[in-house]
Amino acid sequence: VDPVQFETGIDAALLAGATRLRLVACGTSYHAALMGRHFLEHWARIPTEAVIASELRERPLLDEPGLTYIGVSQSGETLDTLEALRHVHKQGFPILAVTNVQGSSLTRLADETILTRVGPEVGVAATKTLLGQVTTLAILALELAQARKTLDEPTLERLAHELRRLPRVLEETLGREQELGVMARQLAQAEDLFFLGRGVHVATAYEAALKFKEITYNHAEGFGSAELKHGPFALLSPETPCVFFVPAGEGRQKVLGNMVEVAARNAKVYAIVQGETADLEGIVDGYVKVAGGDVVGPLAMSLAGQLLAYHAAVGLDRSVDMPRNLAKSVTVE
Ligand code: AGP
Numbered sequence: 001v002d003p004v005q006f007e008t009g010i011d012a013a014l015l016a017g018a019t020r021l022r023l024v025a026c027g028t029s030y031h032a033a034l035m036g037r038h039f040l041e042h043w044a045r046i047p048t049e050a051v052i053a054s055e056l057r058e059r060p061l062l063d064e065p066g067l068t069y070i071g072v073s074q075s076g077e078t079l080d081t082l083e084a085l086r087h088v089h090k091q092g093f094p095i096l097a098v099t100n101v102q103g104s105s106l107t108r109l110a111d112e113t114i115l116t117r118v119g120p121e122v123g124v125a126a127t128k129t130l131l132g133q134v135t136t137l138a139i140l141a142l143e144l145a146q147a148r149k150t151l152d153e154p155t156l157e158r159l160a161h162e163l164r165r166l167p168r169v170l171e172e173t174l175g176r177e178q179e180l181g182v183m184a185r186q187l188a189q190a191e192d193l194f195f196l197g198r199g200v201h202v203a204t205a206y207e208a209a210l211k212f213k214e215i216t217y218n219h220a221e222g223f224g225s226a227e228l229k230h231g232p233f234a235l236l237s238p239e240t241p242c243v244f245f246v247p248a249g250e251g252r253q254k255v256l257g258n259m260v261e262v263a264a265r266n267a268k269v270y271a272i273v274q275g276e277t278a279d280l281e282g283i284v285d286g287y288v289k290v291a292g293g294d295v296v297g298p299l300a301m302s303l304a305g306q307l308l309a310y311h312a313a314v315g316l317d318r319s320v321d322m323p324r325n326l327a328k329s330v331t332v333e
Pocket of ligand 1 (some may be wrong): 124
């Protein structure tokens, strides 16, 4: 069997000397960047941060040798992302683009581009493009891990195997649509709700909340569940359902602990869960199970979050594809 080879097709020289990475993006693309940061740090062992483009524009540019920027933008036309990268481009920092649109302004600005190749996305709310961005950043992280020898062959093989399973895992998650619809209709009745997770699923929670508010117009927030005790606990009541993203392995016990704390404050507790479910008994008011895994896990969780928002919005008779006050691509200040 040939050894597995991860290739994004970019010139390896661009990242060969990178000692730090900074992912720059807005909205859903920022959430994809947060997930990408997780992969790049865990697998390629490169110090990485994800920043909101509009905020980067306000920061002073410091002398940071070895820093490479990665612009993440579905459209490649988001003004805040472009302006932030123009700002760093003037200082000579190398830039890699991750975008869905060939020939977009971002591709013209960047030194190298990886196309996510998920086809045009018509709906204003980003859905399949999030999945494409996260998958692309995972492959980039694995390519770098392979080049830098930060993961051994069996681990690379296992992760490659997981990636090959991705279409099946997404199909399986779509197969949970009915159960997710039941949960979504319960969530849609609340004026405020919270999505919660730890580790990579802090980003999953942020994204689920963004999707929910974008297309239902109900108020939803995403938090790292360990942050609850630092303030958001004060918001909990029987009227504020909390949806937890519960992983199968590392971090599960801590998430379960956070769920118990929320249930003790009389808020309804729901779970999108990977792995076993017996330990949820007595804690949750409802759960839906999705596939686990280092690569496919965050993608399955994210798709479940999208389906919750979709079914809640349909139930509320919202315009799912064209939510009010929003544009597909934000090309203005
Ligand atoms: C996501 O559902 C939104 N429509 C929005 O947050 C979007 O992700 C953001 O404007 C960034 O767009 P981009 O990926 O095209 O740069």
